[in-house]
Amino acid sequence: MNEHEILERFVRTDPRDVGCDEAIAVLHVYVDLVAAGQAAADRYPGVAAHLAACGPCGDDFAGLLAAVTTQHDET
Amino acid sequence: MGASRYHGPVQLARSAPRELDDESASWLRRLSSASLAERQAAERELHGRLIRIARSEVRRRSAGTPVTGPELDDVAHQAGDDAMLAILAKLAEFRGESRFTTWAYKFVMLEVSGKLGRHYWRNPPVVLDAEQWDRLPDRLGLDPHQHAEAACIVAEVRRVVDAELTAHQRRIFVAIVVDGIPLNALAVKLGLQRNAIYKVIFDARRKIRRALITRGYLDELDVGQR
Numbered sequence: 001m002n003e004h005e006i007l008e009r010f011v012r013t014d015p016r017d018v019g020c021d022e023a024i025a026v027l028h029v030y031v032d033l034v035a036a037g038q039a040a041a042d043r044y045p046g047v048a049a050h051l052a053a054c055g056p057c058g059d060d061f062a063g064l065l066a067a068v069t070t071q072h073d074e075t
Numbered sequence: 076m077g078a079s080r081y082h083g084p085v086q087l088a089r090s091a092p093r094e095l096d097d098e099s100a101s102w103l104r105r106l107s108s109a110s111l112a113e114r115q116a117a118e119r120e121l122h123g124r125l126i127r128i129a130r131s132e133v134r135r136r137s138a139g140t141p142v143t144g145p146e147l148d149d150v151a152h153q154a155g156d157d158a159m160l161a162i163l164a165k166l167a168e169f170r171g172e173s174r175f176t177t178w179a180y181k182f183v184m185l186e187v188s189g190k191l192g193r194h195y196w197r198n199p200p201v202v203l204d205a206e207q208w209d210r211l212p213d214r215l216g217l218d219p220h221q222h223a224e225a226a227c228i229v230a231e232v233r234r235v236v237d238a239e240l241t242a243h244q245r246r247i248f249v250a251i252v253v254d255g256i257p258l259n260a261l262a263v264k265l266g267l268q269r270n271a272i273y274k275v276i277f278d279a280r281r282k283i284r285r286a287l288i289t290r291g292y293l294d295e296l297d298v299g300q301r
Binding site for chain 2: 003004006007008010011012013017019020021024026027028029031032035054055056057059060062063064066067068070
């Protein structure tokens with residue numbers, strides 16, 4: 001990757017990005033779609049754009065997906 | 076500066092309330108039961124799950140936080156406890172858009188995020204306003220040995236940040252991007268919501284990009300018109 005590609009990646013923003021509040025509001029719905037193998041990003045492109053760009057929301061998404069795809073009902 | 080395109084025209088198509096799956100219906104029935112014994116049993120079961128998930132989550136995030144050891148376990152317990160309170164308080168708001176457990180576990184994620192942000196400042200590896208511009212090449216992935224223009228690019232980004240961002244934008248941009256302070260931690264420090272910090276970074280990036288295009292460091296056409 002050359003300097004200009006790195007610089008472009010650094011300042012890139014996606015106009016579809018819905019922001020943290022909107023993404024978190026539907027995160028549980030989005031995660032269930034992903035866990036079920038459905039096209040969550042097609043249904044919620046603005047949420048997908050946000051989760052790809054926002055570290056904290058991306059972390060919440062990864063954690064929630066891990067939680068629902070891992071067995072936690074042991075005592 | 077033009078109007079921000081942040082929160083663009085895309086509208087969320089939220090699901091209408093739908094029939095609950097059997098497991099979600101069972102959770103709701105038991106957590107709302109008129110029988111104290113049944114309700115308490117359900118609360119104990121859910122609380123146990125929340126604590127286990129919170130522990131898993133703080134372990135998963137441990138590499139990205141200065142919080143360690145017993146303090147990390149405390150964070151997990153506090154997050155599980157507070158998530159439980161939030162879930163019970165908002166039980167009537169569950170609309171069946173997802174499985175009940177997915178909805179409930181989201182509260183754990185949010186509590187873990189918020190608490191790790193608060194605990195960051197108990198022993199912060201980075202002081203607010205430290206301005207570690209010399210680390211920016213590393214953060215960008217620019218190797219001075221491989222990228223001859225690295226120093227010029229960093230100098231130009233710094234010039235734009237100093238000259239063209241507002242004081243508020245500059246402070247937040249430098250803290251997050253230059254100094255590497257976690258966004259959740261900065262939100263706690265400044266008393267702002269996560270979304271408010273993110274919006275500042277979003278708008279600052281767009282402003283920097285426009286300045287870099289104007290000065291010939293980026294091509295208007297090769298970057299997706301963003």
